[in-house]
Amino acid sequence: xxxFGRESTTDEVLAGHDLNGLTVFVTGxxxxxxxxxxxxxxxxxxxxxxxxxxAAKLAEAAGAIRAGQPDAQIETITGDLGALASxxxxxxxxxxxxxxxxxxxxxxxxxxxxxxxxxxxxERQFGxxxxxxxxxxxxxxxxIVAGSAKRIVNLSSRAHHMADVDLDDxxxxxxxxxxxxxxxxxxxxxxxxxxxLERRYGPSxxxxxxxxxxxxxxxxxxxxxxxxxxxxxxxxxxxxxxxxWKTIPQGAATSCWAATAPELAGAGGVYCEDCHVAAxxxxxxxxxxxxxxxxxxxxxxxxxxxxxxxxxxxxx
Ligand SMILES: NC(=O)c1ccc[n+]([C@@H]2O[C@H](COP(=O)([O-])OP(=O)(O)OC[C@H]3O[C@@H](n4cnc5c(N)ncnc54)[C@H](OP(=O)(O)O)[C@@H]3O)[C@@H](O)[C@H]2O)c1
Numbered sequence: 642x643x644x645f646g647r648e649s650t651t652d653e654v655l656a657g658h659d660l661n662g663l664t665v666f667v668t669g670x671x672x673x674x675x676x677x678x679x680x681x682x683x684x685x686x687x688x689x690x691x692x693x694x695x696a697a698k699l700a701e702a703a704g705a706i707r708a709g710q711p712d713a714q715i716e717t718i719t720g721d722l723g724a725l726a727s728x729x730x731x732x733x734x735x736x737x738x739x740x741x742x743x744x745x746x747x748x749x750x751x752x753x754x755x756x757x758x759x760x761x762x763x764e765r766q767f768g769x770x771x772x773x774x775x776x777x778x779x780x781x782x783x784x785i786v787a788g789s790a791k792r793i794v795n796l797s798s799r800a801h802h803m804a805d806v807d808l809d810d811x812x813x814x815x816x817x818x819x820x821x822x823x824x825x826x827x828x829x830x831x832x833x834x835x836x837x838l839e840r841r842y843g844p845s846x847x848x849x850x851x852x853x854x855x856x857x858x859x860x861x862x863x864x865x866x867x868x869x870x871x872x873x874x875x876x877x878x879x880x881x882x883x884x885x886w887k888t889i890p891q892g893a894a895t896s897c898w899a900a901t902a903p904e905l906a907g908a909g910g911v912y913c914e915d916c917h918v919a920a921x922x923x924x925x926x927x928x929x930x931x932x933x934x935x936x937x938x939x940x941x942x943x944x945x946x947x948x949x950x951x952x953x954x955x956x957x
Pocket of ligand 1: 668670671672674695751796797855
């Protein structure tokens with residue numbers, strides 16, 4: 642038991658931690674949970690790098706953090722998770738500018754967008770939420786190896802309950818597109834990525850954690866029509882779900898907990914929610930992780946497919 646729960650905030654979770662000397666790299670750092678994660682980590686002394694695709698939005702987010710903490714060590718870097726060339730350039734720039742990354746928070750995401758494709762022709766949600774982070778993490782790998790904390794946090798979602806990854810057709814080339822099946826698939830992929838990262842690199846001290854932050858009102862719902870929003874609320878507030886909105890500091894707390902909790906040392910490959918490790922649950926709509934998201938064989942197969950699609954290999 643962590644001593645924290647669904648109402649815990651970033652500042653409460655990090656209160657006992659001195660993050661001086663650690664570099665934290667947060668994707669999607671210009672908005673919502675990513676910005677709050679960066680703010681809270683900087684407040685504990687971390688050197689924080691906010692990554693996003695829009696330099697002006699990043700500057701605004703960094704400015705907002707500095708406004709509350711004038712001595713915050715905040716830097717920004719641009720990269721588009723929907724374009725492999727941009728991620729290669731972002732990785733090269735990061736390797737030139739920074740000596741290490743201690744905590745990588747793969748937080749950026751897009752939800753339930755119309756059927757669109759990334760610059761490389763991947764379906765946008767699978768391409769951005771999973772393949773983009775798969776590629777970026779590889780480009781940042783030497784910095785993670787050089788870090789001391791060596792934790793990777795991948796933002797997933799309870800929406801992973803909606804769909805497993807279709808390993809035969811992840812880009813919806815031979816099936817009808819559904820924005821929620823796509824989001825669910827991508828969020829399952831975020832868990833499977835954590836499972837295979839842990840299997841491959843846990844023995845060398847690099848650990849990966851998947852996180853469901855809760856339900857938080859951020860910019861994530863930008864693609865929802867009124868009808869989609871109503872259907873989503875009907876689904877998440879089903880009688881057994883116990884749903885309640887979180888504030889942004891409560892929502893980002895589980896990312897901060899997974900990145901720093903001493904009780905998680907050496908114990909990655911897990912799915913966390915409400916600041917604890919979730920149990921496998923194949924029925925409940927109110928929590929838990931589906932068994933298919935932790936399946937090691939499917940995680941290995943997704944890794945292989947991700948290498949093939951991106952043309953990127955990790956160190957053996
Ligand atoms: N909010 C929730 O209720 C909830 C629930 C479950 C899981 N999550 C997960 O939590 C994470 C953070 O979401 P949030 O709620 O904080 O949403 P948000 O406010 O919309 O933030 C998402 C961030 O991702 C960035 N992003 C999107 N596409 C990108 C791309 N191609 N390249 C680089 N950055 C990109 C956005 O940048 P722009 O501003 O440039 O678009 C933004 O900074 C997501 O992974 C989401 O799936 C959230």
